[in-house]
Amino acid sequence: MIRRTATLSPKRPTATNGEAPRVSxxxxxxxxxxxxxxxxxxxxxxxxxxGREGAVAxxxxxxxxxxxxxxxxxxxxxxxxxxxxxxEVGNLIFKLPGTVRAPRRLLxxxxxxxxxxxxSKPKLEGGWVRxxxxxxxxxxxxxxxxxxxxxxxxxxxxxxxxHPPLTFFxxxxxxxxxxxxxxxxxxxxxxxxxxxxxxxxxxEKLTVGATGAYRMTITxxxxxxxxxxxxxxxxxxxxxxxxxxxxxxxxxxxxLIQKGRHTGTSNIxxxxxxxxxxxxxxxxxxxxxxxxxxxxxxxRIVREIDKAFSRAAREVRSSDHHTGHxxxxxxVDYEAFKLADDEACxxxxxxxxxxxGLEPLRAIGNGGLDANWMTAHGIPTVTMGxxxxxxxxxxxxxxxxxxxxxxxxxxxxxTTASS
Numbered sequence: 310m311i312r313r314t315a316t317l318s319p320k321r322p323t324a325t326n327g328e329a330p331r332v333s334x335x336x337x338x339x340x341x342x343x344x345x346x347x348x349x350x351x352x353x354x355x356x357x358x359x360g361r362e363g364a365v366a367x368x369x370x371x372x373x374x375x376x377x378x379x380x381x382x383x384x385x386x387x388x389x390x391x392x393x394x395x396x397e398v399g400n401l402i403f404k405l406p407g408t409v410r411a412p413r414r415l416l417x418x419x420x421x422x423x424x425x426x427x428x429s430k431p432k433l434e435g436g437w438v439r440x441x442x443x444x445x446x447x448x449x450x451x452x453x454x455x456x457x458x459x460x461x462x463x464x465x466x467x468x469x470x471x472h473p474p475l476t477f478f479x480x481x482x483x484x485x486x487x488x489x490x491x492x493x494x495x496x497x498x499x500x501x502x503x504x505x506x507x508x509x510x511x512x513e514k515l516t517v518g519a520t521g522a523y524r525m526t527i528t529x530x531x532x533x534x535x536x537x538x539x540x541x542x543x544x545x546x547x548x549x550x551x552x553x554x555x556x557x558x559x560x561x562x563x564x565l566i567q568k569g570r571h572t573g574t575s576n577i578x579x580x581x582x583x584x585x586x587x588x589x590x591x592x593x594x595x596x597x598x599x600x601x602x603x604x605x606x607x608x609r610i611v612r613e614i615d616k617a618f619s620r621a622a623r624e625v626r627s628s629d630h631h632t633g634h635x636x637x638x639x640x641v642d643y644e645a646f647k648l649a650d651d652e653a654c655x656x657x658x659x660x661x662x663x664x665x666g667l668e669p670l671r672a673i674g675n676g677g678l679d680a681n682w683m684t685a686h687g688i689p690t691v692t693m694g695x696x697x698x699x700x701x702x703x704x705x706x707x708x709x710x711x712x713x714x715x716x717x718x719x720x721x722x723x724t725t726a727s728s
Contacts (some may be wrong), residue, residue, distance in 0.1 A: 327372065337664070338470050338724055340716040348372075349456035349712060350438065353431045359485040360389070362420040363397035365452070369420075371480060373403055373648050376466040388492035392482055394431055400489045401479040402497050403462060412502035415459060415688065416719060418454025419483035419490075419508065419679055422446070424700050428646030438707040449725040450700035454507030455479055457695050457712070458654050461719040472724045476501055480679050482596060483508075486524065486642050490679035495686055497577075501722040503654045505722055506680050510694030512714035515658050517691060518647030519674035519681055520573075525597040527618055528636040529582075532627055533591035541628040542706040543589025546582055549633045550593050552621035555612075562613040565656075566601075573601030574675070575610050600675065602645045610638055643681040647673065654691045661721045665714055 357365040370383055383403050389396030401420065407413070422429075426448035430441040440447045462477045476499050480489030510516075529550055534543030554577055557563040566573045575597065582593030592602065597614060601607035615637050622633040648655055659669040681688040696711030 313449075316363050318624050324454050326418040338464065338468065338720055340464050340720050342713055342714075342716075344463070345456065345460040345713065345716045346433075346709065348460055349449075349453055349707070350431045350433070351441075352452040352456050352459075353426075353429055354440075355424055355452075356427045357420060358424045358427060358624045359482045360394050360396040361423040362481045365420050365455070366401045367477065369401060373462060373466070374461060376463045378403060378462075378466055381528070384497060386491045386494040386497055389481060391492040392488035394482055394485055394488060398481060398483055400481055400493055403477040404499055405465070405472065405475040405477075408471045408476035409473055413474035413476060413499050414723060415476040415478055415498060415501035415504040415690075416458045416723060417478035417504070417506045417679065417683075417690075418458045419451045419480045420449065420455055420485050421481055422448040422452065423484050425701065425703070433709070436709050438709060440703070440705070443703060446701060446703060447705040447707060449697040449705055451483065451508050451697075453697050453707055453715075454509075457488065457507045457715045457719050461723050463498055464720055465723060470724050474499065475723055480661055481663065483679055487677050487679055487682050490682035491643070493682075493686070495688075498688070498701075501688060503657055503722075504683055504688045504690035505654060505658060505719070506678065506683070506690050507695045507715060507719065508678055508692050509697045509700065510717060511708070512665075512694050512696065512711045513669050514663050514672050514694040515655060515662070515669055515691050516672050516674045516678065516680070516693075517652070517655055518720075519645065519692075520600045520602045521607060521681070522598055522600040522642040522647035523607060524642045525599070525611065525614065525641055526638045527595040527597060527614075528638075529593045529595065529618070529622065529633060530636075531589070531591045531593075531625070531633045532631050534589045534627070536587045536589050540589055543591075544625055544627050544631050544633045545589050546593035546633060547590045549618070549621045549625050549635070550580060550582075550595055553618040554625060556617045556621065557614060560613075562610060566610060568606075571601070571603060571606040571609075573599065573603070573606055573610050575599045575614065590641070597641070602673070604645065632707070643677045644685055646681055646684045648684070648689055648691060652689050652691070654689055657722060658691050658693060658718070661718045664721055665717045667714060
């Protein structure tokens with residue numbers, strides 16, 4: 310999932326603990342470009358919105374087995390059973406014992422796409438891949454990342470390349486709140502010391518931090534009445550929602566939020582309610598989110614949303630003095646994080662990027678990533694790009710050159726040992 314980011318100046322820090330891997334160009338293995346392109350075209354065409362990733366997980370498993378993986382090394386966890394969203398399968402995990410002594414590395418990318426990508430027909434046009442169906446997204450977010458990780462595993466298996474212990478990890482349900490990473494069975498990952506996630510942007514971009522977010526479910530209870538015969542006796546839940554949203558917009562608490570030195574975002578994303586035009590709507594459910602890198606300011610945004618809906622509920626009254634009621638359920642979706650400048654996975658990623666002829670660029674994301682939860686779990690994870698552009702739109706496209714660079718970077722990270 311690609312998001313709006315703030316880029317930081319390129320850095321060339323030196324590890325202070327001597328643990329960052331070094332990547333060496335001479336004789337470095339290279340991915341099969343044609344196979345990698347075929348992989349991504351194939352995976353993007355498989356429907357697999359959040360909670361329905363079974364078919365794409367099955368295809369990845371089939372290709373791993375065909376390349377010589379042992380079935381007992383390929384497993385699913387039960388994240389889909391512990392998520393708030395029911396799902397077909399849990400996270401897909403493939404572990405390889407090392408052939409050289411070095412810390413375990415984890416390579417990951419989420420399986421799911423947004424619903425807009427169902428029906429994608431990937432089509433290669435010069436140096437780009439787009440959906441031939443103009444009404445769908447492409448699904449490069451994040452099938453391009455999933456293909457980078459799969460391509461790396463297949464090359465290692467087929468060519469028996471020397472490698473440290475490896476975990477290949479394909480989480481589910483990223484697009485709806487990072488639920489796969491949140492509920493991952495960490496014991497199944499093998500205690501990786503270096504972790505790399507592929508999820509959006511140019512191949513040289515390294516996202517080293519990202520914002521945190523709350524999700525809110527706002528239940529508005531009004532009072533039904535005949536909209537033609539006695540509208541004054543009703544309390545419209547829709548009117549309450551409208552007044553609250555208008556106040557938030559007017560006072561700068563909806564959309565991009567800038568209050569002095571503090572910044573964040575909020576969005577009212579879903580409104581459900583009403584069954585007939587001749588009934589004053591008695592109940593509405595609103596779903597919203599609030600984001601900020603600053604957890605204190607993020608709570609402030611949530612409080613402002615709460616106050617706006619509570620005030621609106623008191624404002625809308627029936628002729629016999631009934632008012633509405635609001636119930637707001639809030640939960641942390643993911644917490645903000647920022648990796649240390651000398652974090653080993655960041656230094657390793659930067660060296661691998663330089664090894665393929667690119668200059669790494671660190672960035673801070675204003676959206677959630679599986680890396681938010683991986684880092685919270687104690688596995689610092691840098692997120693790298695693989696060529697997706699304009700994701701979550703019908704203009705989505707994949708930069709083929711950037712995708713191939715990402716495959717090269719991933720193979721180097723998976724096959725080089727610490728110095």
